[in-house]
Amino acid sequence: MEVAAAFRWQAEACARLGSPMYGELLHRVADAVAEGDPVVRAVLAGHEQDPGPSALALRLAGSVHRVVLRGRAPALAHHYPSTGGRWELAAAWPAWREVLRQHQAEITELLRQPPQTNEVGRAAALMGGLLHVVAATGRPVRLLEIGASAGLNLRADRFRYDHADPAGAGWGPPDSPVRLPGAWAGSPPPDVDVDVVERTGVDIAPLDPTTEEGRLTLQSYVWPDQAERLARLRGALAVARDVPAPVHRRDALSAVRALALREGTVTVLWHSVMWQYLSAEERAGVETEIAALGDRASAAAPFAHLRLEPLQRTPGEDREFLVLLRQWPEGEQRVLGRAVPHGVPVRWE
Numbered sequence: 001m002e003v004a005a006a007f008r009w010q011a012e013a014c015a016r017l018g019s020p021m022y023g024e025l026l027h028r029v030a031d032a033v034a035e036g037d038p039v040v041r042a043v044l045a046g047h048e049q050d051p052g053p054s055a056l057a058l059r060l061a062g063s064v065h066r067v068v069l070r071g072r073a074p075a076l077a078h079h080y081p082s083t084g085g086r087w088e089l090a091a092a093w094p095a096w097r098e099v100l101r102q103h104q105a106e107i108t109e110l111l112r113q114p115p116q117t118n119e120v121g122r123a124a125a126l127m128g129g130l131l132h133v134v135a136a137t138g139r140p141v142r143l144l145e146i147g148a149s150a151g152l153n154l155r156a157d158r159f160r161y162d163h164a165d166p167a168g169a170g171w172g173p174p175d176s177p178v179r180l181p182g183a184w185a186g187s188p189p190p191d192v193d194v195d196v197v198e199r200t201g202v203d204i205a206p207l208d209p210t211t212e213e214g215r216l217t218l219q220s221y222v223w224p225d226q227a228e229r230l231a232r233l234r235g236a237l238a239v240a241r242d243v244p245a246p247v248h249r250r251d252a253l254s255a256v257r258a259l260a261l262r263e264g265t266v267t268v269l270w271h272s273v274m275w276q277y278l279s280a281e282e283r284a285g286v287e288t289e290i291a292a293l294g295d296r297a298s299a300a301a302p303f304a305h306l307r308l309e310p311l312q313r314t315p316g317e318d319r320e321f322l323v324l325l326r327q328w329p330e331g332e333q334r335v336l337g338r339a340v341p342h343g344v345p346v347r348w349e
C-alpha cells in the first residue's frame with residue numbers, strides 16, 4: 001500500500017476505535033504526503049515500501065507524542081489532551097509539522113521501533129480468571145506471563161475492578177491508583193483473597209516501567225485523546241514503583257520450557273493478545289510444554305493456563321476476545337467470558 005493510503009487506512013481505524021484526534025491527524029498527514037510536503041516527506045523518506053502491519057502511521061504518531069510527553073514541544077503540548085491540551089486540527093497542524101522539522105533526527109530514529117503497548121484494561125480479564133483458579137485451589141499463586149511487555153498486568157491483584165451490575169460490587173483495593181469502572185458484567189468471578197507470591201514476565205522486547213524511558217515509551221503509543229486508557233496506564237506505572245515484577249528478555253517457548261511447578265502453590269501461566277505474534281512452531285512448542293506441565297501437576301502442585309486472546313469458539317465463527325481457563329490436575333478448558341480488544345468491559349458467562 002502506498003504511504004498516503006496507509007495513513008488513510010490507519011486514520012479510519014483510529015476513528016473507529018475511539019481516537020477522533022488520530023482519525024483527523026492521520027488524514028491530514030496523508031494529505032501532506034500526497035501534496036509532497038517536504039517536511040513530512042523528509043521524515044518518512046526510506047519508509048515508502050514499509051509493509052502495512054509495521055504500522056508506519058502509528059510509529060510516526062507515537063514518536064511525535066513522545067517528544068510532546070518529554071516536554072520538548074510546548075506549542076504542540078497545548079493541543080494534546082494527554083498533556084492537558086485541547087485538540088483542534090487546524091490550530092494544531094502547523095505546530096505538529098514544526099515538531100517534525102525541529103526533531104527530524106530523533107523522530108527518524110524513533111521510527112525504527114515497533115509500537116509497544118501494555119494494555120492495563122486486559123488485567124480485568126486475567127484477574128477475573130485468576131479468582132476462579134484461587135477459588136478452586138486455595139493456594140498462593142506463582143504467576144508467569146509470556147509476552148508481558150512491561151509486566152504491568154503482573155500487578156493485576158493490586159487494581160480495583162468495579163462490577164457494572166450490581167453497581168457497587170467489585171474486587172480489589174478501593175484506593176488503588178488503577179480503578180476500572182464497569183470492568184465486569186454478567187456472572188461475577190468468585191470473591192476470594194489472592195496471595196501472589198511470585199510474579200515473573202518474559203518478552204522478546206521488554207520495557208521497564210520503573211525507568212523514565214520505559215514509562216515514556218508506554219505512554220507515547222497510547223492515543224493522546226484516550227483519557228481512560230492513559231489514566232489506567234499512569235495508575236499502573238505508579239503501582240509498578242511499589243510492586244516488583246521483573247520482565248526478562250526471553251521468548252515464550254524457552255520460558256515455558258523452563259517452568260517448574262512448586263508444591264504448596266498454584267503455578268499460573270497467563271498471556272493476553274500475544275499468541276498471534278508467535279510462529280506456528282513456537283505455538284505448537286508452547287502447547288506441548290503446557291500439556292507436559294499439566295501431566296506433572298498434582299493436587300499439591302496444581303497448574304493453570306489462563307489467557308485472553310482473539311480466538312474462534314468453533315471453526316468458521318468470528319473471532320472473539322475470549323477468556324479461557326484450563327486447570328490441572330483435572331479440569332477441561334472453559335470459556336469464562338469475553339472481552340474487547342483493550343480488555344474492559346469483560347462479560348462473564
Ligand SMILES: C[S@@+](CC[C@H](N)C(=O)[O-])C[C@H]1O[C@@H](n2cnc3c(N)ncnc32)[C@H](O)[C@@H]1O
Pocket residue numbers: 116117118119120122146147148149202203204205206250251252253271272273274277278282
Ligand atoms: C500486543 S503486545 C501485548 C502485550 C501485553 N500482553 C498486553 O496485553 O498488553 C504483544 C507482546 O508480545 C511480545 N512478543 C511477540 N513475540 C513474542 C515471543 N515470541 N515471545 C515472547 N514475547 C513475544 C511483544 O514483544 C509484545 O510485547
